[in-house]
Amino acid sequence: MNIKLIGTGAIYTKYNSACTLIDNKIIVDMPNGTLKQLLKQGLDCKEIKTIVITHKHGDHTADIPFFLKHICAYYKENYKITIIGPLGIRKKIIELFNAYNFEDEQEFNRFDVDIIETLDDEMEINGYKINSYQVSHGEEKPAVGYVINNKVGLTGDTGICDGVKRIIQNSKILIADSSLLEGDKCHMGVNNLRDLHTEYGKEIICTHLRDTTRQYLIEKPIKGIKVVEDFAEINIE
Numbered sequence: 001m002n003i004k005l006i007g008t009g010a011i012y013t014k015y016n017s018a019c020t021l022i023d024n025k026i027i028v029d030m031p032n033g034t035l036k037q038l039l040k041q042g043l044d045c046k047e048i049k050t051i052v053i054t055h056k057h058g059d060h061t062a063d064i065p066f067f068l069k070h071i072c073a074y075y076k077e078n079y080k081i082t083i084i085g086p087l088g089i090r091k092k093i094i095e096l097f098n099a100y101n102f103e104d105e106q107e108f109n110r111f112d113v114d115i116i117e118t119l120d121d122e123m124e125i126n127g128y129k130i131n132s133y134q135v136s137h138g139e140e141k142p143a144v145g146y147v148i149n150n151k152v153g154l155t156g157d158t159g160i161c162d163g164v165k166r167i168i169q170n171s172k173i174l175i176a177d178s179s180l181l182e183g184d185k186c187h188m189g190v191n192n193l194r195d196l197h198t199e200y201g202k203e204i205i206c207t208h209l210r211d212t213t214r215q216y217l218i219e220k221p222i223k224g225i226k227v228v229e230d231f232a233e234i235n236i237e
Helices: 034-040 064-074 089-099 104-110 162-169 190-200 211-219
Strands: 002-007 019-022 026-028 050-052 081-086 113-118 121-125 128-137 140-148 152-154 173-177 203-207 232-235
Touching (some): 034 064, 064 104, 081 089, 081 140, 128 162, 162 190, 190 211, 203 211
Parallel strands (some): 081 113
Antiparallel strands (some): 002 232, 128 140, 140 152
């Protein structure tokens, strides 16, 4: 399995917002600027058939309309694109189309898009096993994390919770919200990552990093917790 960290930053950083591409086929979260970053890297967007969303905040959903227009209007491809996300994700996408003053939801309805709203589920999508787990992101409810093919776990934005523990238990590596030095009810911190690695012994890849947290982990590296740049690649068996 090939993993590309398209973005590893939080919203107020120079780094792209958190976004992960798996086997060039599944993209997890689609923040503002995602499409441009994929194109700059020469990645073939037509290979991406599955969009997985962790929660409805704009820095995780903003580029969905641009991506769909690029594939369906610019390329004029008519294959089915599957979008998986928490309850309410269909409404959120339509709101984005309307807010951007595109041809509103009527255009969206012409695209061949299958939307699956999920909380705690297991599904087979385009040849991949995808498990979703409800996580805790403060007042933003619901929020979900995922495990894909029992290999890579992705927490999305979350404080430490049972959902995060289920994700790391069922994956080989964890791509984790690493926003803070000390975790709170919305985001995990370095203290949470250290505890997770100690308990489960699995490698943790940091994403959604604030600049202060990134700098701290660079200056004081912790075994098993890895800070990478945007577009870093990881391969797992």
